[in-house]
Amino acid sequence: MIEYYTFKHRGDALDFTDEVFLRLVPNLTVALFFGSNLKVAPKSQALLFSEILNSEEGSKSIEYLSSVFDECLDEESEYLILRVLKNGVECYRRGGVFAKIVKDGQIHVLPNGVFGLSKGDCIVCATSNFYKYLTDEGILADALVSGSCNDWMNMLIRRISDQCQLKCGNLSAVTLKLND
Amino acid sequence: MYDFDLLPGDTVFAIEVALALFAIAFVSFTAISIYTLIKTTLYQKKHEDKINLMCDVAYFHERGKRGNQEDSVYISPLDQLVQHGLVAACSDGMGGLLNGEVVSKYVTDTLKERYPFDFNDQMEINKMITGISDKVYEDYHLSAGATLVMVHIMDDLLNFYNLGDSNIILIRNNRATLLNNKQNYAAIMIKKFSEGGIDTVDAYKDSRARGLTDFVGNHKCNVQMTKRPMKLRDNDIIIVGSDGVTDSMPLNRIVSHIHPDQNATSIARMIKYGVKSSKNPRQDNYSAIIIKLRRSIV
Numbered sequence: 001m002i003e004y005y006t007f008k009h010r011g012d013a014l015d016f017t018d019e020v021f022l023r024l025v026p027n028l029t030v031a032l033f034f035g036s037n038l039k040v041a042p043k044s045q046a047l048l049f050s051e052i053l054n055s056e057e058g059s060k061s062i063e064y065l066s067s068v069f070d071e072c073l074d075e076e077s078e079y080l081i082l083r084v085l086k087n088g089v090e091c092y093r094r095g096g097v098f099a100k101i102v103k104d105g106q107i108h109v110l111p112n113g114v115f116g117l118s119k120g121d122c123i124v125c126a127t128s129n130f131y132k133y134l135t136d137e138g139i140l141a142d143a144l145v146s147g148s149c150n151d152w153m154n155m156l157i158r159r160i161s162d163q164c165q166l167k168c169g170n171l172s173a174v175t176l177k178l179n180d
Numbered sequence: 181m182y183d184f185d186l187l188p189g190d191t192v193f194a195i196e197v198a199l200a201l202f203a204i205a206f207v208s209f210t211a212i213s214i215y216t217l218i219k220t221t222l223y224q225k226k227h228e229d230k231i232n233l234m235c236d237v238a239y240f241h242e243r244g245k246r247g248n249q250e251d252s253v254y255i256s257p258l259d260q261l262v263q264h265g266l267v268a269a270c271s272d273g274m275g276g277l278l279n280g281e282v283v284s285k286y287v288t289d290t291l292k293e294r295y296p297f298d299f300n301d302q303m304e305i306n307k308m309i310t311g312i313s314d315k316v317y318e319d320y321h322l323s324a325g326a327t328l329v330m331v332h333i334m335d336d337l338l339n340f341y342n343l344g345d346s347n348i349i350l351i352r353n354n355r356a357t358l359l360n361n362k363q364n365y366a367a368i369m370i371k372k373f374s375e376g377g378i379d380t381v382d383a384y385k386d387s388r389a390r391g392l393t394d395f396v397g398n399h400k401c402n403v404q405m406t407k408r409p410m411k412l413r414d415n416d417i418i419i420v421g422s423d424g425v426t427d428s429m430p431l432n433r434i435v436s437h438i439h440p441d442q443n444a445t446s447i448a449r450m451i452k453y454g455v456k457s458s459k460n461p462r463q464d465n466y467s468a469i470i471i472k473l474r475r476s477i478v
Binding site: 106 | 337350358361373374377379380404409410411
């Protein structure tokens with residue numbers, strides 16, 4: 001069973017320009033839109049991203065979905081789509097949004113494509129602004145210590161807070177754990 | 181050029197025997213070489229994920245400006261490193277409470293008594309630490325307590341255990357990371373503030389922020405521990421120490437004081453003098469165990 005927890009914080013920015021979307025049908029799909037770097041209309045781009053994901057297109061393959069995004073969104077849009085499959089996950093990312101996986105006591109960036117998962121594996125999807133205040137070793141240690149996705153996220157936020165007191169622009173992230 | 185017909189029969193026979201022996205030796209050498217190569221390749225393939233790391237260990241244990249030493253450290257016997265792994269622990273008696281030095285010494289003495297621990301049975305080690313905490317609670321009823329940070333290293337894997345606000349620091353690629361999460365009120369306030377969508381500046385200003393939410397001596401303590409081990413790498417440096425070290429020497433200063441090629445003793449010396457040179461007028465006891473990991477040569 002996959003457990004997940006999402007986090008969104010405006011930080012010291014005037015508005016939310018990042019977005020976190022979840023779609024449960026046909027499979028759990030996590031999508032993160034990183035609009036903070038967009039110079040023109042980041043809110044409308046985020047809205048368009050959301051509408052595509054919630055439409056019929058959202059249930060189609062990641063390959064197809066990413067081609068729709070590439071066609072409809074600004075070419076500088078940065079986003080990540082992660083879909084949970086039967087024995088793993090499929091990931092597609094563009095720009096400064098990426099997922100990191102904790103597996104066998106090590107942490108790696110999740111590449112684009114299908115990736116097999118085993119029990120106890122943990123994934124964090126976040127924008128580069130979220131990762132800016134974290135080290136891989138910190139993310140790894142918290143994943144190995146925490147009992148749930150909620151715990152893990154709180155520990156990560158504590159680390160970010162220790163660096164910048166959450167005065168750091170939008171923070172958007174999702175933690176996922178494949179439970180024993 | 182030789183004409184063998186001109187040689188005596190005995191000499192020809194001797195040459196033939198020598199040639200036969202040489203051929204046998206050559207074939208044997210080739211066979212043994214191929215066999216060794218295959219065996220080595222198979223062994224390397226089987227063990228490529230499991231690298232044996234050697235632990236170079238050093239420590240310092242200083243009183244600072246306090247009248248007594250309330251820190252206590254434990255390092256397991258290094259001759260049992262291969263069989264049972266390395267355990268390094270630091271316990272810091274809680275300031276403001278009586279008997280801090282008694283409790284911290286009790287913690288490390290009990291660890292010494294109970295060693296060795298099963299590396300893969302984190303729950304059993306958790307139970308042991310909880311037992312120590314319960315015993316302190318029964319004896320002192322929250323009038324005394326201590327923190328505990330402990331690492332258990334086996335081959336290239338690390339498990340860690342934490343109660344309170346002491347430090348387990350990993351230095352990798354010239355970057356220091358605090359591995360454990362401090363169990364204090366600041367953590368609770370940060371969680372509340374972040375859930376409320378506001379910044380956490382006030383959480384750090386609050387006078388209760390550094391107050392501990394868990395420690396050795398708390399009733400039914402909640403030991404923070406790795407549920408699965410973390411993989412270590414060659415040249416990793418682990419510092420297990422009391423907050424007296426990091427109060428005077430933040431993580432980035434520790435990194436700037438040491439060099440990755442130094443051994444554990446040199447690193448310990450650099451950190452110790454780094455704390456001393458900060459001339460903190462309220463310097464707490466400061467103790468740390470430094471573990472430097474090196475790929476072992478078999």
